[in-house]
Amino acid sequence: MxxxxxxxxxxxxxxxxxxxxxxxxxxxxxxxxxxxxxxxxxxxxxxxxxxxxxxxxxxxxxxxxxxxxxxxxxxxxxxxxxGRIGLWRAMLLLDHLYDQQSSFSYLESMSKALIHEFSSSRGGSNSLARFMREHKFCVPGDNWFDVGNHLLGDVLESRVGSSALLCIIAQHIGSFRGWHSHIVLHQGRYCLLDQNLSMIDPSEDWKLHRKLKDELYHICDSKAVLTSIISQLFAFALVNWDPWEIHLFSKMLLSMAKLGAEELPYPLGNYNSPTVKKTGEG
Known part of the structure; x- marks a missing residue:
């Protein structure tokens, strides 16, 4: 050789x-x-x-x-x-990196169809929540460990996805009508908070909560949401023990956290490895 x-x-x-x-x-x-x-x-x-x-x-x-x-x-x-990547662009790239058959044009065509439909509405939080509900976007009732719940193409096709993906899609659609929002964590769930402090919760069938108090939510930046999504995908890859998926998602996580491969848990890395002496041991 x-x-x-x-x-x-x-x-x-x-x-x-x-x-x-x-x-x-x-x-x-x-x-x-x-x-x-x-x-x-x-x-x-x-x-x-x-x-x-x-x-x-x-x-x-x-x-x-x-x-x-x-x-x-x-x-x-x-x-x-x-920390400069928009969540919509990140989801497009993630979908394509995971699935070689994924097409940017196909994903954009599905989203543009939804944007076109929403453009005839009055806009605003009420209208967006109603629109997402009427179009059957929802969190999964079971099969929470389905990778597709965290991939843009699968969620746009099935209308079933994690609260993070549903927030990203709704936020993208609403932005074309001048509707601006933050993705927030509320009781462990991702929700959308508008400029009037009204919150849309996709996990509660897009229920609208008005004038939410500051202590009831935490505003998440794009990198935090993205890290959460990739962490979920990495966990699913470990459960399924898929070598290619483990490599893909671990590379993303390690790069974003500026860590080396040895920081991964054993047997992928040295963290908690029985053969590596713990700090402080004689």
Whole structure:
């Protein structure tokens, strides 16, 4: 294998692309890794997309998909780390990173249809709460551990989701009518608080509570809501013991918290590991 690595690293870009057609998956994978590091990667990919060789076209498509996912992951992590990412954009990226078949245009078309319907209403908290109720958006009655409850595409399609996702969707729809709100925590549930201190609770069938006292809610910033959603997804990945999901969501959480992989709980990291000596022990 070391000879193969040397052969690939010393080869030209054309040699690397020729190795994509190799029937040996290990050879093709090593070539793909090298191609992804080419300084003119995008230009090289474009020139190979119209190849007459079906194997080459398929692997070039795989490379394009990997590159896009890396780009989206980079966008997501850079913005989330700085706390500058809007929750709607974050949910679009998260959906696409989780599901390769997810389409930004499809997600936006579903939301635009809802926005168009709401545009004919009077606007305001009452109208928005009624709109979400009439369109059957609700928290799950059971199956709380369904990953889909925390993914934008699934919630837009099924109208069933976590209170955090329902708040994000309602907030997005309302913003197009000039309705502004904060996402808040109230008794452990995510709700929406408008400028008049009226609160919409999606977990109570979009009930509207007026003039809520300050001590009854906590305003959450975008990063806090996003961290909560990804933490839930990471927990579900652990329960299901899905290696790919564990890798995806742990990478997001660790990057946002500026922590190393060793901070993860055992056996993923060293936290509470029986083989790591605890601080203060002799």
């Amino acid at each position: 070391s000879i193969l690595k040397n052969k690939i690293s010393l080869g030209s870009s054309s040699a690397l692309f020729s190795l994509l057609q190799d029937s040996n998956e290990s050879v093709a994978s090593l070539a793909m890794e090298q191609i992804l590091q080419l300084p003119d990667f995008e230009a090289q990919i474009r020139s190979a997309q119209d190849s007459s060789e079906p194997m080459l076209r398929r692997r070039v498509h795989q490379l394009s998909s990997i590159a896009r996912r890396r780009e989206y992951m980079g966008q997501f992590l850079r913005s989330a780390l700085k």
